[in-house]
Amino acid sequence: MYKNKKTLLFIVQALVPFAVVTLLFLLLPSIMMILDSFKSSSGSFTLENYKTALTNAFYLKGITNSIQISLISSFIGIIIALICAYSISKLSEKGQNRIITILNMTSNYSGVPLAFGYIILLGNTGMFILLFKHLGLNALSSFNIYSWIGLVIVYIYFQIPLAIMLLYPSFLGIKKEWRQSAMLLGANSSQFWAKIGIPVLLPSIVGTLSILFANAMGAYSTAYALVGRNYNLLTIRIGSLVVGDIMPNPELAGALAVILGITTISAMMINEKMSKYIRRG
Template identity: 45%
Template sequence: MTSRIESSGEIAATRPAVTPQPRAAFHRRSRWLAALCLLPFALFFIAFQVAPLVWVAVHSLSVGDGWGLDHFEKIFASRFYLQAIKHSLQIAFWSSLIGIAIAILGSYSLRQVDSRLRDFVIAFSNMTSNFAGVPLAFAFIILLGFNGALTILLKQIGVIEDFNLYSKTGLIVLYSYFQIPLGVLLLYPAFDALREDWRESAALLGAGTWAYWRHIGLPVLTPALLGTFVILLANALGAYATVYYLTTGNFNVLPIRIAGLVSGDISLNPDLASALAMVLVGLMAVITLAHQLLLKRSYHVAR
């Protein structure tokens, strides 16, 4: 027995010692592997996001053989282009506000219903959020046009006297249609952060429904609400196909003006179109900055 132990000890002693791989080298290799996996995404992002934005920014400053701010001066001195900016902001704001208000109620209600109905509504929202362009414009013309089926019915029962789908109000209704399902898809997961025991604890401490939502529910949901509102604004500001096919390009909003200058419907001026696009980018940058400031403030209040 003693000889066996001694022989096994000699064999173990003759084996080379296995040194563990340094942790720093392992982490370095992991970072390089992660960077390599992100390389296709980085190339895609540069090719289809950064490069077009740089091209538009450069051409917005191109004036003849030189550089300057002439295109921006023309935009802000023109009542026509200022009206396009105003209409775009108004339609985007009101459709986003209507969309997020209904989406809040819908997302909260989905938490209280049966799972089958919930799955059906989520699937339907996913489908309708992508229902835009020519089919959506055609559907609204049939329903809410001057001789639309729903317009005639509402007039007969006295709900409305007149409704113009091709006006600013009509476009707000149209935009709200695809804003609502998108808002539901974005806000529905946010309600997972609200735990039922918080409501029960608040009720045991004497807090009513309004106090619960004011001090617990809304502060928890504020980041998701602000983020969803910004996404809805961006979605409405950049919408083009639906409003173009509904009004045949006759309603004055920024995407229509940009497309008209690029395609040459009235006059071909891609540099001025680039300046209008940069104005649109600037509006979104301001909205995003305001979102970040409000987000920081909400975190500060929650603490």
């Protein structure tokens, strides 16, 4: 009994710092943000912030742009990641460990350094742009990294390593014996993947897709470093309203942030329901 109490006390003491950090840096700011979203500039209760966020064409465009770029980058990223994860699973154990180490490093390369790297490579005077001009090639003459297509490319870049890291264990879970048994029963490679491989991977694919969507929806520093306030994204609009030099409006920023949170949570809930449905099926 004494040992059990001592163990319980140790667990509680170990969890206290985590609970304090969670409370101070996650729960309290979230609660304050939600409360502020229902306040007017004078401090009275109002729904005007949400009305503005959901009816003003400028902010609606920011929401739709964010959803659009998140969906596109997530779908393209997961397709590339599926191919890469499958290829990695076919390497030797030593090769797999090396690739996963590189992916761990690559997945942390985001934000301002990632945007700066793309500017150096594909900016107006980027290395590849100047190289192509020197060679007399016009392949990148009309390319503009500071545009929607530039944002999509950068978003896809930081989506791929994360997707591979999430999908790679699922490919390892497909046993060689399953494929051998399917071949003995007369199934070819396509039939194996259609009847066994893809159904096994599908819950992981759906889960990864929702994580990629949430990851893209919440991206701020990469987009801001690349296009500044020249492109209308939800996270950039929130940042502009919080630190705006002319007319800061933290109450409206809070409403937009709540909408961002609801959108992300909704995607996760849809993923959860789809995963349960797929597992039952």
